[in-house]
Amino acid sequence: MSLLQLDQATIRFGGLVAVNSVSFTINKGDLFGLIGPNGAGKTTCFNLITGVYKPTSGEIRFDGRNITGTPANRIARLGIARTFQNIRLFKALSVLENVVVGGFLRHRTTLGSALGYFPSAIKETEELKHEAMELLKILNLDQVANVRSADLSYGMQRRLEIARAMATKPQLLLLDEPAAGMNPFEKEELNGMVKKIRDEHGMTVLLIEHDMRFVMSLCERIVVLDHGEEIAQGPPSAIRNDPKVIAAYLGEAV
Amino acid sequence: MFWIKRLLSIILAVAGCYAVDRIATGSLDSYGQRLIILAGLYVTLAVSLNLINGITGQFSIGHAAFYQVGAYLTGYLSVTFYAKSSLQGIPWLVAMVLAGGVFAAIAGLVVGLPSLRLRGDYLAIVTLGFGEIIRILVQNNAKLGGSYGLNVAPKFQSIWLVLLLAVVCIAVCRNLLKTAHGLPFLSVREDEVASLAMGVNVTKVKVSAFIIGSAFAGAAGALLAHYEGFITPQTFRMDVSFIILTMVVLGGTGSITGSALAAVFLSYLPEYLRGLKAAGGGPLTVSGAGVIAALLATAFAVALIKRIMDAGLGSPTRRGLTYLGILVGGIVAQFVLSMGLSAIKPLAAAQIEAGQLRMVIFAVTLIVLMLLRPQGVFAHHEFSWDFVKRLFGAKNVKTTEIAA
Numbered sequence: 001m002s003l004l005q006l007d008q009a010t011i012r013f014g015g016l017v018a019v020n021s022v023s024f025t026i027n028k029g030d031l032f033g034l035i036g037p038n039g040a041g042k043t044t045c046f047n048l049i050t051g052v053y054k055p056t057s058g059e060i061r062f063d064g065r066n067i068t069g070t071p072a073n074r075i076a077r078l079g080i081a082r083t084f085q086n087i088r089l090f091k092a093l094s095v096l097e098n099v100v101v102g103g104f105l106r107h108r109t110t111l112g113s114a115l116g117y118f119p120s121a122i123k124e125t126e127e128l129k130h131e132a133m134e135l136l137k138i139l140n141l142d143q144v145a146n147v148r149s150a151d152l153s154y155g156m157q158r159r160l161e162i163a164r165a166m167a168t169k170p171q172l173l174l175l176d177e178p179a180a181g182m183n184p185f186e187k188e189e190l191n192g193m194v195k196k197i198r199d200e201h202g203m204t205v206l207l208i209e210h211d212m213r214f215v216m217s218l219c220e221r222i223v224v225l226d227h228g229e230e231i232a233q234g235p236p237s238a239i240r241n242d243p244k245v246i247a248a249y250l251g252e253a254v
Numbered sequence: 255m256f257w258i259k260r261l262l263s264i265i266l267a268v269a270g271c272y273a274v275d276r277i278a279t280g281s282l283d284s285y286g287q288r289l290i291i292l293a294g295l296y297v298t299l300a301v302s303l304n305l306i307n308g309i310t311g312q313f314s315i316g317h318a319a320f321y322q323v324g325a326y327l328t329g330y331l332s333v334t335f336y337a338k339s340s341l342q343g344i345p346w347l348v349a350m351v352l353a354g355g356v357f358a359a360i361a362g363l364v365v366g367l368p369s370l371r372l373r374g375d376y377l378a379i380v381t382l383g384f385g386e387i388i389r390i391l392v393q394n395n396a397k398l399g400g401s402y403g404l405n406v407a408p409k410f411q412s413i414w415l416v417l418l419l420a421v422v423c424i425a426v427c428r429n430l431l432k433t434a435h436g437l438p439f440l441s442v443r444e445d446e447v448a449s450l451a452m453g454v455n456v457t458k459v460k461v462s463a464f465i466i467g468s469a470f471a472g473a474a475g476a477l478l479a480h481y482e483g484f485i486t487p488q489t490f491r492m493d494v495s496f497i498i499l500t501m502v503v504l505g506g507t508g509s510i511t512g513s514a515l516a517a518v519f520l521s522y523l524p525e526y527l528r529g530l531k532a533a534g535g536g537p538l539t540v541s542g543a544g545v546i547a548a549l550l551a552t553a554f555a556v557a558l559i560k561r562i563m564d565a566g567l568g569s570p571t572r573r574g575l576t577y578l579g580i581l582v583g584g585i586v587a588q589f590v591l592s593m594g595l596s597a598i599k600p601l602a603a604a605q606i607e608a609g610q611l612r613m614v615i616f617a618v619t620l621i622v623l624m625l626l627r628p629q630g631v632f633a634h635h636e637f638s639w640d641f642v643k644r645l646f647g648a649k650n651v652k653t654t655e656i657a658a
Contacts (some may be wrong), residue, residue: 050451076453084451090444092508092634093437100434101441105453107434111462113433115426119256125434166454 002061003028003204004080009048009058018044020228021058026172030197032206033219033236037248041228042208043085049206051075052080063171074124077105081170083161085177085208091150091155095141095160098149099132102167132167139163139193155186159193166197173197175207179214187211191218215241224248267421268414275414276391285371287413291481293521294416295474298423300501300517301510302470307499308508310437310463311443312369313378316385317498320468322490323361323388324354324468324475326398329406329485336408347410350476351419358472359465361388364466370457373446385495393487403486410480420514427510431636439463443508504623506630511637516630523619527612542604545611547592549618555584556622563626 008021019041026032035040035079047053051072060068068077081102088096092181107124114121139159144152149160158178165173175194179187191214197203209215215222216236224232224239226248232239239245278287303317328350341349368380393401430436438454439462449456479485501520505512532538558580562573597603623631635641 052447052450058288072450073448073453073455076451082451084448088445090441090448092444093440097437097440101437101449101454102452104434104438109435111435113434115429115466117425117429117432121433121435125432128434164452 001028002026002031003063004049005061006045006049007061008240009045009055009060011044011048011053012056014051018228019048019055019225022225022228022230023225024222024230024233026204026206029202030204030206030219031194031218032204032223033222034206034208035210035212035222035239036225038224039227040248042225043176044165044228045225046082046208048175049075049174050080052128062097067076068152073105076151076168076170079169079171080174081165081168081172082174083158083165083176083178085156085180087161089149089157089160089164091148093149094146094153095136095149096132096145098128098160099135099167100128102164103128103131105168124203126140135160135163139147153170154181155183158182158190162193166201166203170203173203173205175205175209176209177208179209179211187214190214194218255266260556267425270420271414271421271476275412278413287443289522289525290413291416291477293518294413294420296480296498296517296521297420297514298416298470298474299498300505300513301420301423301572304502304505304508304513305430305439305496305504306463306467307376308506308513309427309431309443310439310460312460312463314365314369314381314467315378315465315495315499316365316381316383317468317471318490318492319365319381319385319574320358320471321363321387321475321478321494322385322392322405322487323468324358324472325479325485325490326392326404326475327357328354328476329404329479330398332406332480333404334558344410344412344415346408347412347415347477347480347551350480351415351473354476355469355473358475359469361472362464362466362468363461365468369460369464382492382495383493386491389487389490399486401487403484403488404479406479406483406485408480412477412481413627416477416481419470419473424510426466426470428636431510440508457534500620504620504630506632506634507637508634509630509632511635512630512632515632520616524616527615528609530608538608539605540608540611541592541602542606543590543594543595543598544545544588544592545599545606546601547588547595550591551584551588552618552622554587555580556625557565558626583632597615 002025004026006023006025008023010017010021011019011020022041022045034045036042050056051067051074054069058068061081062075062080065108067078067080070078090101093101107128109118109121109124121124133142133145136145139162141156141159141163144156149157152160158181162175162178172230178194179190182190194205194207195218206251207215207219219236221234221235222239223230224242224245230246231244232242234242278290282290291510299317299321303314306312306314307458331353332346332350336346339346357505365381365384369377387503392398398404405592430439438449441449441452441454442456442459446456478489482489497520501516504520528536554632559577562576567573583655
C-alpha cells in the first residue's frame with residue numbers, strides 16, 4: 001500500500017528549477033533511498049515533503065491525503081518526521097528535553113493547566129519524560145539524558161536527531177544524510193539501528209545519503225536525482241549498473 | 255490532597271505579601287515604601303519581558319508600551335466609573351489590575367502578529383515603533399490628558415498587591431518551564447524550523463508568549479497608575495523599555511531568578527547612589543582626580559580579570575583568589591592614582607556630588623558585567639533548593655529529576 005506519493009512535484013526558485021517533476025511512490029514498510037550528486041535537489045525534495053516549501057506545481061499525497069502546501073507543523077502531526085543535514089538540535093536544551101519536544105505534539109492538556117501547574121499538566125509532563133527516556137534507551141543515549149545537546153559528540157548528535165524525530169511517532173521517517181561525518185564503526189551501528197526502526201517500530205524510512213556502500217547495503221529501493229530531475233529508480237543492483245547514474249556521479253566520457 | 259496544598263500555598267503567598275506590606279508601612283517612610291513598590295513593579299515587568307525575550311527568544315524592546323496601555327486605560331476607567339461603581343476600595347483595584355492585564359493582552363496580540371514574520375532586529379524595530387506609537391497617541395489624546403498627564407483618582411497604595419502580582423508572575427513563568435508546555439517556547443527560541451518539523455505550532459507559541467508577557471505588564475501598569483495618582487506619557491518613555499530589557503539581559507536571558515534579582519538590584523541602585531551622604535551629613539562629594547582614578551583602576555582590573563578568564567589557567571579556587579587579589583590591588587591602585595592625579599590642580603579642585611555620578615556608576619556596572627559575564631549573572635540557571643543544599647556541602651544531590 002502506498003504511503004507517500006510524489007506526483008510531478010516541481011519547485012522553482014526564480015530561474016532555477018531545483019526539483020523538476022519528480023515522481024515516486026513509497027510503500028508502507030519500505031527502506032527507501034534518495035541519492036544524487038551535490039545540488040541534485042535531494043534536500044529540497046525533503047523540504048517539499050515536510051512542508052518547508054510549497055511546490056510550484058505537482059502534488060504530494062501522504063496516507064491517502066493531499067498534503068501539498070500543508071504547513072510544516074501540521075505535516076508533522078499527520079505522521080512525517082525528519083532529521084536535518086546540518087544538525088538542528090535545540091542546543092541549549094538537554095538531550096531529554098529535545099526528545100520531549102518531539103513527543104509534545106501528542107499533548108492533551110491546555111496551556112492554561114500548565115500555567116496553573118495543575119495535576120493534569122504535571123502528570124502529562126512525567127509521562128512525556130518517561131516516553132522520551134524509553135526512546136533514549138533504544139538509541140543508547142540514556143546515559144547522557146541530562147547533558148546539554150550542544151555538548152554531545154557529533155555521532156551522538158546525529159542519533160539524538162533521529163530520537164527526536166522518532167518521538168513524534170511518525171509513520172514515515174525522513175533521514176537527511178544520517179551517516180555524514182560518522183566513522184565506519186558508527187555507520188555500521190547506524191545501519192543496524194535504521195533496520196531496527198523499520199522492523200521493530202514499524203516506521204517507513206526514506207533517507208538521503210552520499211555513502212554508496214551504506215545506501216546499497218541498507219535500502220531496498222532507490223531514486224536517483226541529478227540537476228533536480230529523476231534519472232533512475234529501482235533496486236540497488238539495477239542502480240549500481242545504470243549508465244545514467246554512473247555518468248551523473250563520475251561525469252560522462254569525453 | 256493536591257488542592258489542599260495548592261490552597262495553602264496561595265494563602266501563604268497572600269499572607270506573606272500582606273505581612274511585608276504591614277511591616278513596610280509601619281517602619282519605612284513614604285520614600286522607602288515607594289522603592290519597594292517600584293522594585294515590585296519592575297520585577298513583574300522584567301520577569302514578563304523575560305518570557306517574551308529570554309524564553310521565547312522574540313526580541314521585543316517595547317515593553318513599556320504594554321505598561322502604558324494598562325496604566326492609561328485603567329486610569330481612565332477609574333476616573334470615569336469609580337464614583338458610580340458598586341465595587342469600592344481594594345476590590346475595585348483588583349478589578350482594575352485584571353482589566354489592565356486584559357487590555358495589554360489585546361495589545362500584545364496585535365504586536366505578536368508581526369513577530370510571526372519578523373525575527374531578530376527587525377522585530378525589535380517594530381516593537382520599538384509600537385511603543386512610540388502608543389506614547390504619541392496618548393500624548394495627543396485630550397481625553398487621556400494629553401502631554402499634561404492624567405490625574406488618576408482614587409489613589410491606592412497597596413504594597414501587598416504589587417508584591418502579589420510579582421509573585422504570581424514569577425509563579426506562572428516557573429510553572430510554564432516546569433511542565434512540558436514550556437519546552438515548545440524554548441525550542442522556538444532555539445530553532446524555528448526544527449520546531450515546526452517537530453509539530454510545534456510556532457504561531458501559537460509566539461502569540462501566547464506575547465499575550466501572557468504583556469498581560470502582566472498591563473497589570474503592573476494599572477497598579478502604577480493607581481499608586482502614583484498621576485501619569486504622563488513621559489512616565490513610559492523609551493528608556494523605561496530599555497531599563498526593563500537591561501534587567502533581563504543582566505540577570506541572564508531566560509532565567510526567571512536572574513530577571514527578578516536584576517530588577518530589584520537595578521531599580522534600587524540609582525536610588526541608593528542618589529541618597530549617598532558624607533560623614534558630616536551633607537551630600538557626598540568626590541574630586542575629579544578620584545573619579546578618573548576610579549575609572550582607570552576599574553578598567554585595568556577588568557582587563558586583567560578578563561585575560562585570566564580567557565586563558566582559564568589554574569584551578570577555579572586559585573583563579574577566584576587571583577580575582578580577589580586583583581580587586582584589592584585595584585582599590586589600592588585607585589588611592590595611589592588619585593593621590594598622583596591630585597597634583598594636577600584642576601582635577602583636584604573639581605568637586606562632584608556622588609549623586610550626580612549615579613548614571614555613570616550605573617553604566618560602568620553594566621559594562622563591567624557584560625565584559626566579564628556576557629551571558630548575564632545567572633546565565634540560564636534558576637534558583638533551586640538542590641543548589642542551596644549543594645552549597646552547604648550536601649553530597650549526592652540529584653541534579654534533575656527524571657521520571658524513569
